[in-house]
Amino acid sequence: xxxxxxxxxxxxxxxxxxxxxxxxxxxxxxxxxxxxxxxxxxxxxxxxxxxxxxxxxxxxxxxxxxxxxxxxxxxxxxxxxxxxxxxxxxxxxxxxxxxxxxxxxxxxxxxxxxxxxxxxxxxxxxxxxxxxxxxxxxxxxxxxxxxxxxxxxxxxxxxxxxxxxxxxxxxxxxxxxxxxxxxxxxxxxxxxxxxxxxxxxxxxxxxxxxxxxxxxxxxxxxxxxxxxxxxxxxxxxxxxxxxxxxxxxxxxxxxx
Amino acid sequence: xxxxxxxxxxxxxxxxxxxxxxxxxxxxxxxxxxxxxxxxxxxxxxxxxxxxxxxxxxxxxxxxxxxxxxxxxxxxxxxxxxxxxxxxxxxxxxxxxxxxxxxxxxxxxxxxxxxxxxxxxxxxxxxxxxxxxxxxxxxxxxxxxxxxxxxxxxxxxxxxxxxxxxxxxxxxxxxxxxxxxxxxxxxxxxxxxxxxxxxxxxxxxxxxxxxxxxxxxxxxxxxxxxxxxxxxxxxxxxxxxxxxxxxxxxxxxxxxxxxxxxxxxxxxxxxxxxxxxxxxxxxxxxxxxxxxxxxxxxxxxxxxxxxxxxxxxx
Numbered sequence: 193x194x195x196x197x198x199x200x201x202x203x204x205x206x207x208x209x210x211x212x213x214x215x216x217x218x219x220x221x222x223x224x225x226x227x228x229x230x231x232x233x234x235x236x237x238x239x240x241x242x243x244x245x246x247x248x249x250x251x252x253x254x255x256x257x258x259x260x261x262x263x264x265x266x267x268x269x270x271x272x273x274x275x276x277x278x279x280x281x282x283x284x285x286x287x288x289x290x291x292x293x294x295x296x297x298x299x300x301x302x303x304x305x306x307x308x309x310x311x312x313x314x315x316x317x318x319x320x321x322x323x324x325x326x327x328x329x330x331x332x333x334x335x336x337x338x339x340x341x342x343x344x345x346x347x348x349x350x351x352x353x354x355x356x357x358x359x360x361x362x363x364x365x366x367x368x369x370x371x372x373x374x375x376x377x378x379x380x381x382x383x384x385x386x387x388x389x390x391x392x393x394x395x396x397x398x399x400x401x402x403x404x405x406x407x408x409x410x411x412x413x414x415x416x417x418x419x420x421x422x423x424x425x426x427x428x429x430x431x432x433x434x435x436x437x438x439x440x441x442x443x444x445x446x447x448x
Numbered sequence: 449x450x451x452x453x454x455x456x457x458x459x460x461x462x463x464x465x466x467x468x469x470x471x472x473x474x475x476x477x478x479x480x481x482x483x484x485x486x487x488x489x490x491x492x493x494x495x496x497x498x499x500x501x502x503x504x505x506x507x508x509x510x511x512x513x514x515x516x517x518x519x520x521x522x523x524x525x526x527x528x529x530x531x532x533x534x535x536x537x538x539x540x541x542x543x544x545x546x547x548x549x550x551x552x553x554x555x556x557x558x559x560x561x562x563x564x565x566x567x568x569x570x571x572x573x574x575x576x577x578x579x580x581x582x583x584x585x586x587x588x589x590x591x592x593x594x595x596x597x598x599x600x601x602x603x604x605x606x607x608x609x610x611x612x613x614x615x616x617x618x619x620x621x622x623x624x625x626x627x628x629x630x631x632x633x634x635x636x637x638x639x640x641x642x643x644x645x646x647x648x649x650x651x652x653x654x655x656x657x658x659x660x661x662x663x664x665x666x667x668x669x670x671x672x673x674x675x676x677x678x679x680x681x682x683x684x685x686x687x688x689x690x691x692x693x694x695x696x697x698x699x700x701x702x703x704x705x706x707x708x709x710x711x712x713x714x715x716x717x718x719x720x721x722x723x724x725x726x727x728x729x730x731x732x733x734x735x736x737x738x739x740x741x742x743x744x745x746x747x748x749x750x751x752x753x754x755x756x757x758x759x760x761x762x
Contacts, residue, residue: 292532298549447459
């Protein structure tokens with residue numbers, strides 16, 4: 193495992209030294225802010241109407257009407273920005289030949305890979321946490337259940353881990369960052385939409401496609417439900433793709 | 449210190465190096481010489497555990513590169529050919545990463561970084577971003593990272609390529625100084641560099657080692673004849689008749705004319721120095737002697753001879 197700490201620190205430094213991080217964070221927060229604004233605006237309009245109509249007032253639920261859509265919206269933006277964060281992780285090292293330094297230092301491959309994985313995940317989560325102040329503000333306007341918010345962020349973290357692991361695999365396949373980003377985005381989108389085919393997949397396959405779908409497991413978190421099966425899904429997903437990446441790095445070495 | 453035993457590397461169907469064996473003793477500076485594409489970089493990448501050989505074994509300090517690559521890597525400092533560096537980092541931050549990667553931590557880390565920056569003359573640029581540095585400075589950063597943690601073996605792949613002449617001299621001097629305590633492998637396709645810096649030369653061509661010798665030994669081995677360059681002038685005699693007369697001297701094997709009319713290359717028996725006899729002949733015949741000198745083989749001649757011989761054989 194030697195290599196985790198130096199590589200983790202180096203990757204964080206590189207992220208914060210590159211303009212990509214700031215542009216991605218800015219765009220993410222602007223879009224997330226827009227979604228937050230529209231969810232809260234809708235909620236406040238309905239609240240006014242609820243004052244006149246007690247029947248509607250019963251349906252006014254900040255978790256259902258703001259938190260859940262907000263977390264679902266963030267997951268969509270994550271799908272767009274994750275490939276942009278992961279594309280450089282291994283492709284850039286190969287392109288600049290710095291992999292030659294990295295893999296001749298006394299570091300294990302798994303240490304290097306995990307350092308890179310957790311650094312990218314940390315960066316992603318730092319960006320995501322940029323949305324927390326808006327929820328804190330919302331909390332001053334109405335009563336929200338903070339454990340639900342915590343579950344939502346845990347879900348985003350796990351979903352992020354899955355996204356990042358697949359993105360890093362894509363980045364290990366090529367030295368071209370654009371290709372890495374496109375591959376990652378395509379693969380993630382496929383894992384996202386595969387759940388939609390449940391309707392026509394046939395009885396046996398339906399269960400499978402909805403289980404394999406990357407976003408189906410997130411819906412519980414967005415509602416504030418932490419189901420251990422969903423946690424296991426994301427952990428296994430990330431571990432599997434990191435393992436594939438590790439194997440791939442090794443085979444690249446043998447081929448020279 | 450380094451034992452390379454019959455390694456072969458294939459990239460698909462392309463054979464990059466074939467059955468390469470050599471060994472490097474402790475404290476030697478070894479020059480790894482060959483034309484572009486001869487397999488120098490491939491061999492160095494295998495020694496540094498960057499990639500495994502298709503066949504054969506490499507041992508550093510008795511440790512196998514494949515079985516215990518981390519231990520081998522701890523003993524090596526490597527400067528790859530393209531001098532890859534993290535360009536977005538400052539010099540100091542990059543060296544910090546190198547130090548942490550090589551397991552130097554705590555108080556020792558700062559000291560070690562200061563030491564290598566001193567050795568390589570980087571102190572004044574330590575807070576600058578590597579991408580903004582000149583090529584010469586970047587080369588020094590590359591050497592500095594190799595020196596961190598004081599590895600006993602240093603491997604430099606074309607360390608002076610792309611530098612201006614004064615920088616080349618500086619880097620060579622630096623390598624020479626380092627060579628007093630360390631084992632160094634230095635690859636190059638520039639011959640004077642190797643003859644100046646190295647105690648041993650390994651010549652590689654088309655993926656095969658074709659000679660392993662000291663520069664001096666190489667010269668004497670290949671020099672089967674001694675060449676004397678003679679420039680004479682005579683108003684009365686044509687050059688052909690001069691050549692005829694010189695051929696009469698015992699020990700002279702062959703005489704050829706150089707591009708200049710009056711310049712002759714006399715190949716003689718290696719064991720004897722025929723200059724006194726030749727000069728006497730010149731005087732006796734009343735020719736005007738303009739120049740007489742022993743022609744030294746340069747490493748260039750030897751290299752060309754070896755490489756062309758090899759190519760003819762193939």
